[in-house]
Amino acid sequence: MRVFVADHPLIAHKLTVLRDTQTTQPTFRALTEELVTLLAYEATREVSVSPVTIQTPVTQATGVRLSHPRPLVVPILRAGLGMLEGMVTLLPTAEVGFLGMVRNEETLQPVTYAERLPDDLSDRTCFVLDPMLATGGSLAAAIQFLFDRGAQDVTAICILAAPEGLDALEKATAGRHVKLVLGAVDERLNEHGYIVPGLGDAGDRLYGTI
Ligand code: URA
Numbered sequence: 136m137r138v139f140v141a142d143h144p145l146i147a148h149k150l151t152v153l154r155d156t157q158t159t160q161p162t163f164r165a166l167t168e169e170l171v172t173l174l175a176y177e178a179t180r181e182v183s184v185s186p187v188t189i190q191t192p193v194t195q196a197t198g199v200r201l202s203h204p205r206p207l208v209v210p211i212l213r214a215g216l217g218m219l220e221g222m223v224t225l226l227p228t229a230e231v232g233f234l235g236m237v238r239n240e241e242t243l244q245p246v247t248y249a250e251r252l253p254d255d256l257s258d259r260t261c262f263v264l265d266p267m268l269a270t271g272g273s274l275a276a277a278i279q280f281l282f283d284r285g286a287q288d289v290t291a292i293c294i295l296a297a298p299e300g301l302d303a304l305e306k307a308t309a310g311r312h313v314k315l316v317l318g319a320v321d322e323r324l325n326e327h328g329y330i331v332p333g334l335g336d337a338g339d340r341l342y343g344t345i
Contacts, residue, residue, distance in 0.1 A: 136304060136305050136308050136309075136311075136313045136314070136315055137313070137314045137315070138301065138314075138315045138317065139177050139178075139314070139315070139316045139317065140317045140318075140319065140320055141173070141174060141177070141316075141317065141318050141319070143173070145173065146170060146173055146174075146318055146319075147319075149166050149169055149170050149173075150170065150294070150295075150318050150319055152166055153166050153167065153170070153294070153334050154332060154333070154334045156335070160340065160341070160343070163340045163341060164217060164341055167217045167218060167221065167266065167294065167337075167341065168217070168218070168220045168221035168224070169221065170221065170294055170318055171218040171221030171222050171264070171292060171294075172221040172222070172224045172225055174292050174294075174316050174317075174318060175221065175222050175224075175225040175226065175262075175292065175316075176225065177316050178262060178290050178292050178314070178316040179206075179225060179226065179262075179290075181314075182201065182206060182226075182260055183201070183202040183260055184199035184200060184201055184202055185199060185200060185201075185202045185203075186198075186199055187199060187200045201226075201228060204230075204258055204259055205228050205229055205230050206226055206228075206229045206230070206259070206260040206261075206262060207229065207230050207231075207232055207252075207253070207256065207259045207260065207261050207262070208222050208223065208226065208229045208230070208231050208232070208262045208264065209231075209232045209233065209234055209252065209261060209262065209263045209264065209277070209281065210222075210231070210233065210234075210263075210264040210265075211234050211235075211236055211263065211264065211265040211273060211274070211277050212233060212234065212235040212236070212249065213235075213338045213341075213342060214265070214266050214267065214337040214338035214341060214342075215263075215264040215265045215266065216341075217266065217337070217338075217341035217342070218264040218265075218266060218292065218294075219231065219264060222262065222264060222292070226262075229262075230253075232250075232251055232252035232253065233249060233250065233251045233252070234247060234249070234250050234252065234263075234277050234280060235247065235248045235249030235250070236248070236273040236276055236277055238272065238273070243272075244272070244276075245272045245273040245275075245276040245277075246276075247276070247280060250280070252280075252281075252284060253284070254284065255284065255285050256281055256284040256285045256286040257285035257286070257287065259286060260288075260290075261281050261286045261288075261289045261290070262289075262290050262291075262292065263277055263278060263281070263289060263290070263291040263292070264291075264292055265277065265291065265292075265293055266293060266294040266295070266337040267293065267294065267295055267296075267330055267333070267334075267337050268291075268293040268295070268296035268297065268300040268301065268304065268315075268317070269297055269299075269300050269324055269328055269329070269330055270297075270299065270300055270303060270324065270328060271299070271300035271301070271302075271303030271304040271307065272303070274291060274293070274300070274304060275303065275304050275307035275308065278291065278304075278307075278308060278311075278313060279307070282311060287312060288311075288312030288313070288314070289311075289312070289313050289314075290313075290314040290315075290316065291313065291314070291315050291316070292316045292317075293315065293316075293317050293318070294317075294318045294319075294334075294337070295317070295318060295319055295320075295321055295330050295333060295334065296315075296317050296319075296320050296321065296330075297320075297321055297322075297323060297324045297330045297331075298320060298321075298322075298323065299323065299324045300324070301315075301320065321333055
């Protein structure tokens with residue numbers, strides 16, 4: 136697994152506001168989108184492009200366009216949905232699939248409760264969106280789901296990660312082509328599975344406690 140941790144003062148500034156309990160829900164939503172757009176710049180660095188020839192007002196020129204089939208963006212419900220607009224701002228032609236993962240409270244294993252994805256991902260560039268890499272369970276399961284559908288390499292974007300989640304994801308994806316782009320790596324997980332210092336429950340801060 137290749138891990139990229141953002142190193143940019145604008146990202147650090149926006150993350151600080153995001154963490155602050157005083158930040159209102161509308162600001163939290165807007166900042167999440169902005170942060171994802173900034174992280175998407177790194178996440179899409181190796182997106183596949185094909186050469187094209189175009190006519191400028193002055194002359195003929197060569198350039199590139201995103202290759203077909205279109206990239207696939209997969210937000211993990213619910214909190215990943217808050218990252219979607221930020222991602223498609225940079226990749227407006229991407230297709231969007233959905234994965235709903237929930238933890239089975241008896242087995243503690245993540246289970247898929249909803250999915251809308253192509254059957255065959257063998258030629259797709261896949262981007263998974265999940266804001267908080269805490270234990271790593273749901274992100275690992277989501278990435279495995281995409282590999283089971285034939286994906287060859289997967290890029291995940293998370294806003295914050297705990298070292299414990301990074302280790303777990305590293306083990307779960309050993310031998311696979313996985314790239315992980317992060318806003319920051321925090322100190323640790325607490326006894327309730329929250330990232331410390333973190334930002335609290337990302338889904339609740341985006342959508343409320345329903
Ligand atoms: N999920 C969250 O939303 N926040 C955490 O701190 C950990 C997991």
